[in-house]
Amino acid sequence: MTSENQALLERFQTGKKLGLARAISLVENERPGFEAFLHSVLETPRFAKRLGLTGPPGAGKSSLVAALTRAYRDQSEEVAVVAVDPTSPYSGGALLGDRIRMNDLATDPGVFIRSMATRGSLGGLATTTKEVLDLMDAFGFHRVLVETVGVGQTELEITGAADTVVVILVPESGDAIQAMKAGLMEIADIFVVNKADRPGADRLVKDLRLALHLREGKALKDVPAHHGVDLKRMGVPEEEAEPDKGGSGQPRWEIPVLQTVAQTGEGVRELLDAVADHRSFLELSGGLAARRKARAAGRVREVVERELRRVSWAHAGVQEILEKGVVEIGAGRETPYSLAADIIAELMGPGTK
Amino acid sequence: MTSENQALLERFQTGKKLGLARAISLVENERPGFEAFLHSVLETPRFAKRLGLTGPPGAGKSSLVAALTRAYRDQSEEVAVVAVDPTSPYSGGALLGDRIRMNDLATDPGVFIRSMATRGSLGGLATTTKEVLDLMDAFGFHRVLVETVGVGQTELEITGAADTVVVILVPESGDAIQAMKAGLMEIADIFVVNKADRPGADRLVKDLRLALHLREGKALKDVPAHHGVDLKRMGVPEEEAEPDKGGSGQPRWEIPVLQTVAQTGEGVRELLDAVADHRSFLELSGGLAARRKARAAGRVREVVERELRRVSWAHAGVQEILEKGVVEIGAGRETPYSLAADIIAELMGPGTK
Numbered sequence: 208m209t210s211e212n213q214a215l216l217e218r219f220q221t222g223k224k225l226g227l228a229r230a231i232s233l234v235e236n237e238r239p240g241f242e243a244f245l246h247s248v249l250e251t252p253r254f255a256k257r258l259g260l261t262g263p264p265g266a267g268k269s270s271l272v273a274a275l276t277r278a279y280r281d282q283s284e285e286v287a288v289v290a291v292d293p294t295s296p297y298s299g300g301a302l303l304g305d306r307i308r309m310n311d312l313a314t315d316p317g318v319f320i321r322s323m324a325t326r327g328s329l330g331g332l333a334t335t336t337k338e339v340l341d342l343m344d345a346f347g348f349h350r351v352l353v354e355t356v357g358v359g360q361t362e363l364e365i366t367g368a369a370d371t372v373v374v375i376l377v378p379e380s381g382d383a384i385q386a387m388k389a390g391l392m393e394i395a396d397i398f399v400v401n402k403a404d405r406p407g408a409d410r411l412v413k414d415l416r417l418a419l420h421l422r423e424g425k426a427l428k429d430v431p432a433h434h435g436v437d438l439k440r441m442g443v444p445e446e447e448a449e450p451d452k453g454g455s456g457q458p459r460w461e462i463p464v465l466q467t468v469a470q471t472g473e474g475v476r477e478l479l480d481a482v483a484d485h486r487s488f489l490e491l492s493g494g495l496a497a498r499r500k501a502r503a504a505g506r507v508r509e510v511v512e513r514e515l516r517r518v519s520w521a522h523a524g525v526q527e528i529l530e531k532g533v534v535e536i537g538a539g540r541e542t543p544y545s546l547a548a549d550i551i552a553e554l555m556g557p558g559t560k
Numbered sequence: 561m562t563s564e565n566q567a568l569l570e571r572f573q574t575g576k577k578l579g580l581a582r583a584i585s586l587v588e589n590e591r592p593g594f595e596a597f598l599h600s601v602l603e604t605p606r607f608a609k610r611l612g613l614t615g616p617p618g619a620g621k622s623s624l625v626a627a628l629t630r631a632y633r634d635q636s637e638e639v640a641v642v643a644v645d646p647t648s649p650y651s652g653g654a655l656l657g658d659r660i661r662m663n664d665l666a667t668d669p670g671v672f673i674r675s676m677a678t679r680g681s682l683g684g685l686a687t688t689t690k691e692v693l694d695l696m697d698a699f700g701f702h703r704v705l706v707e708t709v710g711v712g713q714t715e716l717e718i719t720g721a722a723d724t725v726v727v728i729l730v731p732e733s734g735d736a737i738q739a740m741k742a743g744l745m746e747i748a749d750i751f752v753v754n755k756a757d758r759p760g761a762d763r764l765v766k767d768l769r770l771a772l773h774l775r776e777g778k779a780l781k782d783v784p785a786h787h788g789v790d791l792k793r794m795g796v797p798e799e800e801a802e803p804d805k806g807g808s809g810q811p812r813w814e815i816p817v818l819q820t821v822a823q824t825g826e827g828v829r830e831l832l833d834a835v836a837d838h839r840s841f842l843e844l845s846g847g848l849a850a851r852r853k854a855r856a857a858g859r860v861r862e863v864v865e866r867e868l869r870r871v872s873w874a875h876a877g878v879q880e881i882l883e884k885g886v887v888e889i890g891a892g893r894e895t896p897y898s899l900a901a902d903i904i905a906e907l908m909g910p911g912t913k
Contacts, residue, residue: 246897496890503889503896507882508873510900515868518908520861529860536856537849543856544599547863554908555871 208247212240216247219346224319227346231321234338242510245338248345254499255287255344255351258482259369261394263380264356267401270469271375271478272354276312278479284349287319288312291336291355319348332364334509340368341506366394367505370498371485373397373478376415378407383414392422395462397481403466403474415464423461458492460485524553561600565593569600572699577672580699584674587691595863598691601698607852608640608697608704611835612722614747616733617709620754623822624728624831625707629665631832637702640672641665644689644708672701685717687862693721694859719747720858723851724838726750726831729768731760736767745775748815750834756819756827768817776814811845813838877906 208216215233218226230248234241258275260268269290276286312318321343323336332355343351355365366372374395376386386392398419400412463481467474489495519525528549535541561569568586571579583601587594611628613621622643629639665671676689685708696704708718719725727748729739739745751772753765816834820827842848872878881902888894 242897246895249895249897250892252892500886500890503886504882506896507885507889507899507903510896511872511903512865512869514900514904515872515907516865518904519864519868529857532860533853533856536860537853539603539605542599542602543859543863544595544602546860547867550860550864551867551871554868 208243209240212244216244219248219342222347224316227319227342230342231339234342235323235335237335241338245341249341251345253345253347255348256486257340257344257351257353257369257371259353259355259365259372260375261355261365261372262375262399262401263377266375266377266380267469268354268356268375271373271399271401271467271475272352273312274469274472274475275352275479275482276318278475279350280312280315280317283317285317285319285347286350286352287343287346287348288321289336289340289343289351289353290320290322291332291353292322292324319343332368334506334513337368337506337509367502370489370495371396371482373399373482375399375401376411377402378405378411383411383418386415387418387422392419392462396460396485397478398462398464399467399474399478400464401467401469404468408466412464412466419462419464458488460488460492460494519550519554522554525550528553561596562593565597569597572601575700577669580672580695583695584692587695588676588688590688594691598694602694604698606698606700608701609839610693610697610704610706610722610724612706612708612718612725613728614708614718614725615728615752615754616730619728619730619733620822621707621709621728624726624752624754624820624828625705626665627822627825627828628705628832628835629671631828632703633665633668633670636670638670638672638700639703639705640696640699640701641674642689642693642696642704642706643673643675644685644706645675645677672696685721687859687866690721690859690862720855723842723848724749724835726752726835728752728754729764730755731758731764736764736771739768740771740775745772745815749813749838750831751815751817752820752827752831753817754820754822757821761819765817765819772815772817811841813841813845813847872903872907875907878903881906 212233215226215229219230220226230244232238233244260272262268272288272290276288279286313320321339323339340351340353353365353368372394374386374391374397376391376398377400391398398415400408400415402408403412465474465477465481467478469475486495489498528546532541532546532549536543536546565586568579568582572583573579583597585591586597613625615621625641625643629641632639666673674692676692693704693706706718706721725747727739727744727750729744729751730753744751751768753761753768755761756765818827818830818834820831822828839848842851881899885894885899885902889896889899
C-alpha cells in the first residue's frame with residue numbers, strides 16, 4: 208500500500224469522516240490500490256444493519272428514507288445513506304427525479320449522505336457502488352440505508368447489498384399483478400404503499416396481500432434467487448439457504464404490506480417496527496448468515512471478473528493476438544469467435560473449452 | 561454443431577426468414593452452440609450499411625426510422641430494423657414509450673422488424689443484441705437500422721454497432737450545451753432536430769451549429785473514443801484511427817444539423833442524402849475500415865469476457881475455493897479481495913498479479 212493510502216487508512220480507521228469521504232473517492236474512481244484498501248478495512252468486519260429501499264420514480268422513496276433516518280437518529284444510531292441516482296445524458300441531471308430530500312439531516316454529524324450517480328448506467332448497482340456500501344459498513348455506522356430507483360436490474364441487485372429490502376409502491380405505480388410480474392414479490396421483505404391517502408391505495412394494499420397469500424400457497428420466498436446468487440451451486444446447505452421454508456418448526460416470514468404517508472409521518476412507526484421484526488426473523492432463522500454469505504460470494508465473483516478483465520487485456524500475448532486478429536477478421540479469415548477462442552487459450556492454457 | 565443447429569444454418573444461409581427468426585432466438589437466449597453458429601455465419605462476411613438512430617424518449621425516433629425504411633424500400637433495398645427497448649419492471653411494458661410504429665411496413669417481405677427488450681437492463685446494448693445485428697448483417701440485408709432510446713450508455717454503445725450515427729433531438733429535449741455535456745457531439749455523425757415545426761427548433765439548430773463550430777476549433781471528431789475502443793492500444797495506426805483529422809488533405813466530415821418533421825416527411829430526403837454523404841466520406845477516408853476494425857475488436861473483447869466468466873465459474877477448483885472461502889469471509893479470516901486473488905491464481909497460475 209502506498210504511504211498515501213496508508214495514511215488514509217489510518218484516518219478511516221480512527222473514524223474521521225474526511226477519511227471516509229476520501230476513501231469513497233478512492234474506490235469510486237478505482238484509483239491505484241483501492242482493492243488493497245478495501246481488503247484492509249474489511250479485515251476487521253463490522254456489521255451495519257443494511258436496509259434497501261426501492262420503488263418506481265415518484266414513489267416517495269427519499270421522503271421515507273429521510274423519515275427513517277430521523278427515527279434512527281432519535282435512537283442515537285449513526286446512519287449512512289446512499290442514494291443511487293441514474294443520470295440523464297440529455298439533461299445532465301437526475302433522469303427520474305426523486306432525489307434525496309433531507310437537507311435538515313445534512314448538517315447532523317451522525318448522518319452521512321452520499322448521492323451516487325450511476326454515470327449513465329441504469330443496469331444495476333455498479334460493483335464500486337456496493338464497495339462504497341462496504342466502506343460505510345466498515346466505518347462503523349449502525350445503519351446503512353441504500354435507496355435505488357427501480358428501473359431495471361437495480362431493484363434486483365439491491366438484495367445483494369441489503370439485509371432487508373423495502374419495496375415502495377404508490378397507487379399510480381401499477382397494480383399487484385404488475386408487481387408480481389416484475390418479480391417484486393421475490394425481492395420485497397416488506398411492501399409499503401406510500402401516499403396512502405390517495406385514491407386506490409386501499410385497493411393496492413388489498414390486492415398485494417391477496418397476491419402474496421396466493422403465492423405463499425405455491426412457493427415460499429426463495430432466498431437463493433433473492434440474492435441473484437445460486438447458493439446451492441456454492442454449496443450452502445439447503446436448509447441454511449432457505450430458512451423460511453415452513454414445515455419444520457422454523458420461523459417463517461410473512462411479507463407485510465404497510466401503508467405510509469411519508470410527508471406526514473403516518474405509518475413510519477409501523478415501518479420501523481416491521482424492519483426490526485424482519486431483523487429478528489433473520490437472526491433467529493439463520494437467514495442473516497445466509498444473506499451475508501451470498502453477498503460475500505457475489506462480491507467475490509464481481510471482484511474476480513473485474514480482475515480477469517484487467518489482467519486479460521493487459522496481457523502482452525493477448526494484445527498481439529488481438530491486433531493481428533482484427534486484421535484477419537476484416538479480411539474474412541477469422542471471426543470474433545475463432546479469435547476469442549485463441550485468446551482464451553492464450554490466457555488459460557490450451558484445451559480450456 | 562448439433563444437427564438441429566446445422567439445419568438452422570442451412571435455412572439461414574439460403575435466405576429463409578424463418579431461419580433468421582430462429583437464429584435470433586438461438587442467440588438471444590444464448591442456447592447451446594450459439595457462438596459456433598455465429599462463427600459459421602460470419603465466416604462469409606457480408607456488409608450491410610448500418611445506421612444507428614438514438615435520442616431521448618419522445619424525440620420521434622420510430623417515426624423517422626419508419627420514414628427512412630420506406631425510402632430505402634423505394635430504392636428496392638432490403639431493410640432490417642431493430643428497436644432496442646428498455647422495459648419497466650413496474651408496468652411490464654416499455655419504460656419510455658416511443659415504440660416502433662411501422663405497422664404498414666410489417667407486412668412488406670423486404671422489411672424485417674425486431675423489437676428487442678433489454679430485459680431490465682438500461683446499461684447499454686447487450687452483447688447478444690449486437691450479435692443479433694451481426695446476424696442481420698450476415699443474412700444479407702442491404703440496410704440494418706438500429707434504434708435505441710438514449711437513456712445512458714446505450715447511445716454511446718450504438719457507435720459500436722453502426723457505421724453512421726444519427727442523434728435526434730427535439731426542442732423539448734434540452735439545449736446545445738446539454739447535448740455537448742452529454743457527449744452527444746462525440747457520437748453524432750449527423751444531428752437531426754425533429755419536430756422542427758415546434759417553437760425553439762430554429763434556436764436549437766443554431767446553437768448546435770455554433771457548438772459544433774466552436775468544438776471543431778479545439779478538437780476534431782475522435783474516432784477511437786467514438787467506438788469506445790482504444791484503437792491506439794489495439795495497434796491501429798493513428799492516421800487510420802483518425803481519418804478526419806485535418807491538415808493532410810484528408811477528407812473531413814462536418815457534422816450536419818438537419819431539421820425534420822417525421823410525421824409529414826419534411827426533411828427526410830435531406831437526411832437520406834446526409835446518410836449517403838457520410839457513407840461516401842467513410843469509404844473515401846478509410847474511416848469505414850477503422851470503424852469495422854474497432855467494432856470487431858469490441859466484439860472480440862465481449863466474447864472473451866463472456867467466455868472467461870463461463871469457464872471461470874464452471875472450474876471445479878474455483879468452486880471449491882469459493883465455497884470454503886465464503887465461510888472464511890464470514891468468520892473474518894478472509895476478505896472478498898484475498899479470496900479473489902486466490903481464485904485468479906487458480907485460474908491463471910500463480911503470480912498473475
